Amino acid sequence: MDPFLVYLIAVNVVAFLLFTIDYLIMAGNDYDWDTGLMDGRILSLFAVAGGAPGMLLALAVWARRVNKHNIAWWFTAIVCLVVWGMVCAWKWGLISFDGFWDAVFHGFNRGVLHGLGVYLLVANVATFLAFGFDKLIAADDGIDPRRKGGLRLPELWLMGLSLLGGSVGGMVAMRLFRHKTRKWYFVAGPPLFVVLQTVLFLYLHAAGLY
Structure with a gap:
């Protein structure tokens, strides 16, 4: 084996x-x-x-x-x-990197880049708004958020949106609104997601999958 x-x-x-x-x-x-x-x-x-x-x-x-x-x-x-x-x-040979450097320096498909750009724009705006909304609810000292029908967004949503492409929007919102900045996984997570997504994008391109 x-x-x-x-x-x-x-x-x-x-x-x-x-x-x-x-x-x-x-x-x-x-x-x-x-x-x-x-x-x-x-x-x-x-x-x-x-x-x-x-x-x-x-x-x-x-x-x-x-x-x-x-x-x-x-x-x-x-x-x-x-x-x-x-x-x-x-x-295990499911992906070949023969001609790796040629693939890396070969021009990217404009259609793919355009579609990816639109997706990332939407994802980052949505993530920014989600962080902003959660901060707005959290900052309402007059009402206990737990009594507002569960309006606070679960951390799963915020991290999930960041992982799905909205990391930059999340990081900007965190700094601008000073939200979730004391939780290490929010501080470390979005930057790590950006690195992962960049590597995955180049990996798929170098493997000739688009």
Whole structure:
């Protein structure tokens, strides 16, 4: 069996088991998120090492819903899944990079660039407005946001919009409105998404997929 495949299977099994144990310990402590097997940042390293599918499976089985306690895990796993997906596609010959440099320096398809530009414009405007709306509701000190029919946007929406192309709009809104700037995953997430999206765009182009 391919040693690379054996490694991926092993790291995903370990990631699933560790996240399962961590969740069960937390559940046994009345869902105290400060308890668990080990520091959450250390657990996240298993996704970086290739265990993103195992991590996502454990989250889907045990956590089920995305919340402020596990959102960083979800998005770390998603980003790592995309990165390792690109690595595996190259490793197993699903994508060829013969003539890589020719592809990189070859002119981009104008139709693709135009469509992508329109999509990114819409995505970033929507993300900017979403952050602004959430800040507006959060800043209303006269009414408890929890009593306003759940008008506050879930962090999943804000991070999801950023991941789907609206990172720049999200970062501008964060700075302009001073919103979500104390949460490390909002500070680190959107810039990382921009890097990921740029790499993915060049990767697909170099592979001759558009």
